[in-house]
Amino acid sequence: MKAVSAHLDLSGPDAVDALSRRVTFAAGIGASFLTTNAGPMKNREGIRRTIDAVLPRLEQADIALALENPGHGKGDLFDSARSWASFIREIGSRHICLNHDAGNVFTYSQEATQPAEDITAAIHAVGHAHLKDVVSRDAGWKFCALGRGSVDYQKYWAILPSALLVSIEIPLRLERLQRRDRQRRNTPVDINEIRDTLQRSLHFVTMLGTTLDSGSNDAI
Template identity: 45%
Template sequence: MTRQVSVSTAAYDGYSMDVAIAEIATTGAKWIEPAFISGYVAFDESIFCEQEGTRLASRLAASEVEALAVSAHTDLGADGAAVALRRRIDFCVAVGSSILITNSSDCHHPTQCVANIEAVLPVLEQAGIVLALENPGHGTDSLLPDGAAFAVLLEKIGSRFVRANYDIGNAFTYSNEAINVLSDLRIALPYCAHLHVKDVTADDHDWRFTAIGDGDLRYGAAFDVLDTLAPEVPIGIELPLRLSRPGRGDPSRRSERVPIHEIRQALSRSLRTVNGGTRATTR
């Protein structure tokens, strides 16, 4: 089975969505992951409506690409999260995506997080949308710090419409490089509907985001695990090149956007790494 590989528009922070779509389409990629992630890119909550989703679907179709997944993060433990999720589901339906990616919450609000998810389960089921919860790359006290936590939460919810988006790079940085990523990936994979890959390298006391394969993560070994245990799970390439991690702390967004030629080079190297390391499909 060949694997679907998307490219996140987060790489093009500071550029318009039209530029991101056109740039990604020129690589031969068939799938694009529109990204609306606070701290990674600037966006307005009002975008999450059917009308804007339909507009985005038309722009994707014009470039002959599709959105398999949409990243539209919100705190699921917060008041009003169920309403925010419903807006995002409507947006995904209009875009034509089948996977909605979001973070969960912190470990202090598990009951509210589960209640908000369960409140939208009928909507997810009717729409045929999978809610894919993502492990974070920074901060503390996450409800989903690792694969074992995914197993506990998703077994509790018990729905095929609520799964994991395991981010390999996030696991590495959230644990401050302490986690055995390959072992943790094996634990998470049975619960995954989607995966994210990003890469970082250490610059003295900082982390710097790089093209996939240029950093400190062992993606060759990770792709071996993926092809053996989960050859059907789609991958989204994230290149948050505008962000830095000073002191290996929270992401800091640089004032200047990354020059487009640097994004092209990093994306080209990333696609070679991913498509060479896993049985992936493009156009």
């Protein structure tokens, strides 16, 4: 199974057209999940209208729209798992689910919440998960290999359903200085650092599966 991320604000004036194009692209590459953020809580009705308008396209293409919790900012529609689960239940379609981003839970809450604490209230609505980690320092957050940062993946992995599709996400070129919104560095990341970080992350996920007997999770 394949998943593709193509984020947009679902409450924007051209959101229906923009999301429809993304569905077409996802279908063209054979993806089963299309991941995007939702938008601000104050625009809840607009977000719902966009989803309702595009839902027939999702059903026809048999693609699940996976709505992701944000990693920065405030006032988002999906600021907690309980609000996510309620929104998904209202729609009542298997083509609308949650993409639970473990690292985003940690940073959006300013380190107050670990992903295992958050996902419990919405586990039935989660169709996909993103795994990323950050080192917490005085200077801010630095993205790193899984298991090398401050996100507690031991408890999180134990809670995830064994058949859930997960993706490793390592945005090494992004910075979160002073825990502010992310910024993209001007210089690219060295290819050897990328390879080393990915290898360490894959090894960590493999070890989690071995230790917790959850080896049927797929890390891509």
